[in-house]
Amino acid sequence: MTVVIPMRNEARGIAACLESVLANRLPGDAAWELLVLDGDSSDGSAAIVDAMAERDPRVRRIANPKRLQAPAFNLGLAAARGRYLVRLDAHSVYDPDYLAESVRLLEETGAGNVGGVQRATGTNWFARAVAAAVSSRFAAGDAAYRNATTAQWTDTVYLGAWRTETLRALGGMREDWAVNEDYEMNVRLRATGARIYLSPTIRSTYFVRSSLPKLVRQYLRYGYWKVRTLVKHPGSLRWRQLVAPAFVISLLLTPLTVGRFGPLGAAHLALYLAANLAASAATAAQAGWQYFPVLPLIFLTIHCSWGSGFLFGCLVWPFRRHD
Structure with a gap:
């Protein structure tokens, strides 16, 4: 071996x-x-x-x-x-x-x-x-x-x-x-x-990774390079890979949805916050409640970093010449 x-x-x-x-x-x-x-x-x-x-x-x-x-x-x-x-x-x-x-x-x-x-x-x-x-x-x-x-x-x-x-x-x-x-x-x-x-x-x-900046960089790179793989192998797409980019898009569209529908236009933010807090509580119940104060931020960082990297990759990789 x-x-x-x-x-x-x-x-x-x-x-x-x-x-x-x-x-x-x-x-x-x-x-x-x-x-x-x-x-x-x-x-x-x-x-x-x-x-x-x-x-x-x-x-x-x-x-x-x-x-x-x-x-x-x-x-x-x-x-x-x-x-x-x-x-x-x-x-x-x-x-x-x-x-x-x-x-x-x-x-x-x-x-x-x-x-x-x-x-x-x-x-x-x-x-x-x-x-x-x-x-x-x-x-x-x-x-x-x-x-x-x-x-x-x-x-x-x-x-x-x-x-x-x-x-x-x-x-x-x-x-x-x-x-x-x-x-x-x-x-x-x-x-x-x-x-x-x-x-x-x-x-x-x-x-x-042991710090927030390192975590951001890691997941930005993950999302960005995932698009490179999908451009080469589109059949490898999994539903989980689209959730974070969709969430980031929803954040970017929030000013428009609030302007059009009022407070209802921010309903997706309330749903995400509730889901995040529930997941943070469930995770802390297993790992230790001392981690609960920072878990919502970590989840948000992972989702936004991966999703932003993915969206940026969508603006880059489909238009680059490569074999």
Whole structure:
């Protein structure tokens, strides 16, 4: 097996990430390698990886001069010596049976890609509130990789594990995708007839963004690049992807609707506020009431950022020349 981890300036978390991966064992103590694709880190991340590589020969650092995720993945794929390839994220830590479960389910299900549910957490109070929010259906819609409790066939998973030959036949990730590159590759994978399997037994913990500006930037990029994928693969559209843009449009139209219908023209705002507060209360009841004061703002930020990014993408991607 080959494990691929793209990395750029992850000094705060890369040691814990790698230690959790290296604690994994494959059936029969099968051999495996861990490739860290370093996107020109400047915060000491490379030195941390190199120190771990000196202690464990499974670890190898490879330079990724293009810095982005897709080129990193493709560099790892080109260097891979394993029969299977598992993509991991430097923002996460992994259960000790993560790799073994991935291999087992690839073989038992015959899937083209298997992955697990993203369990979110945070390093401070705000980040833990974000983690609770992104795990809610009010933020994630019907995205199974956020909140599924049972194994199922799905359209995408968090991270993923594949047979290496499958990825090479597919051509790896599209390097002209800066975001949403994993979903785009999964669309192409499903077009070949392969299926994607999600199982809650493939367990990892993801550390979410720790501040409001970082959250805004993340979801603006998600929405913007989702349109790039939809322009290329219009059949991949899901209803959940239209809800946030529709909400942003309704906000922009509020002055017109209020001018035409008076207070009734703002009814959609009252409905959203009620839904937001109800979702915030339900989320706080599970995660802790100390997060309730900020949850409405987090939900609003996610919806407006993703929706605004999507709408801006609609003004850009359909008119750009690309293959």
